[in-house]
Amino acid sequence: MRFLLAAEVRKLARPLVWGTGLAIAMFCVLITVGAANNARGGETSPRIPDICARAATPACAQVVARAHTAAFAAAQAASRLAQPGQVGHIAAGMLASLPGLLLIALVAGGHWGGEWGSRTIRSLLAREGRRTRVLVAKWITVWAVGLATLLACWLVLAIAGPVAAAASGLPDPGTSLWAGLGSSLASAGHAVIVLGLFAAVAIAAGTIARGQLATTAITAGSMLIALLVAGIASVGQWSPASFVQAWMGFSANGYLPTNFWSRFLSSSGPQLGAVAGLVGIAATGLVAAGIARWRFAADVTV
């Protein structure tokens, strides 16, 4: 297994993986800079409904007060950008949501689906006929790319975040480096599990699609469908997207883009707890593994 993993890691040294990882890290920076600007703008001009902007009723006074409080809280949250220890929270949120899903879908497309597209699956299986091992090695390596990108994203944000926060004039977060680091590590730990789920879905998608583009499309498409299903009140809580939401503890509010997930979900309806989210993620991962094992046992006829 050690040799097989080494071989799979070596195959990852390719432009597709570098390019995708770099693009996702840059995306994190762009979104963070944008978030800093939004947070500052929101503090000075909080979101007040038009009707209350024109009327001075007691109810509207309450709405306006709440909007100012929320905007201040969001600016405070955004100020975490200034703290290198705390930006890991943002990196974790990004990688455990759509940017991370896109990364895994693209990498798995090339690394796994591409084995069929380039017909190298034949030589791979002629060398290592134990197919479960091949699946596990592919899953681990795709997952590892997600983890490496998470770390890269954190590192880049640790440099760019304080600059963006200072440029936007965000307030001092008032936390120590170590306190921020602890919170970020907890989020990153949760993101690691979600990335494992994305990788498992991608490996299952590859065994169904047996091609690069189709693997990417099925991976991304299946989780996007899960997001849509999560918005349906009657069944939404059983969607894998809801499991991710619950496990990561994504908040539906706030200026800071700690994730690209919760904004697609309805905040109404029963919410799952983190443990239920973890159990759901584990169950989804097992289903994906079962599909992969079943499909990969079939003939390889390329």
Next chain:
Amino acid sequence: MDAIRCEGLTKRFGATVAVDDLGLEVPAGQVYGFLGPNGAGKTTTIRMLLGLIAPSAGRAWLLGRALPDPRIVAETGSMIEEPAFYSWMSGRANLEVLSATGGGSPAGEVPRVLRLVGLSDVAARKVKTYSQGMRQRLGLAAAMLGRPRLLIIDEPTNGLDPAGIRDVRGLLRELAGEGTTVFLSSHLMAEVEQVCDRAAVIVRGHLVEEGRTATLGATRRRVRVTVAEADIELAGRLLARWPARRAGHEFLVEHETGRDVNGALAAGGIVAESVSVELPRLEDRFLELVEEEDSRAVSTSS
């Protein structure tokens, strides 16, 4: 011990029977030819032997061990059709990755096989810059990694120049001399005739002939008789006791001795203009077998 043994090996794809009740015994230490026209079932048989597809019926053994056995498959060197590689990696890196996939090989193994196929000078170049012939050589190098006891190779000289073809054929003979069993699938009769000790002919998924290459074509001698134009009709009647074909003044009679054929003609009062006994070449025999199998299939279906 036979290096390869099959009993009733069958593969169906829906209603199509690609390989039908194939029985083979490939002795160890020989170069064994597996001849057949396109679509005869050669590659399907190889895929079954290498565990890429599962037989619909029948059993097979490699190096004395019953299939499916991923470990014994990994100990077999193979090259199926056009070899495929990771295009973004160098030739050397591809071999190193394949070697690691199969559990690694001793230090110096990759340079050894590169030297054997004459690719040492271009080993650092990316595979995407290789010509078809160079890829073919690299495929052979990959098959020879780890000094396997059994080599299963499909059309090894495709895309090679005459010097390359000569080198590869020499190399295969050399490997057999060192005790490696080579199972060579080809539709090139000359190649099989030159390189192989024994050969099997497969047509429409059926094994139609098997034996030593030196005698395979000569299992049925033929007598070529030329008669005068006036004697053609009578000669046809006199020779009807044997399977015969006529082309103008010539009869090609399926019989061992010219004396019997000439005697039959003389008994009818015909003096043959020429009588010669032919040992058909493997190529002639192969084409005959294909024709026979085709006409048998047509008559069965009608």
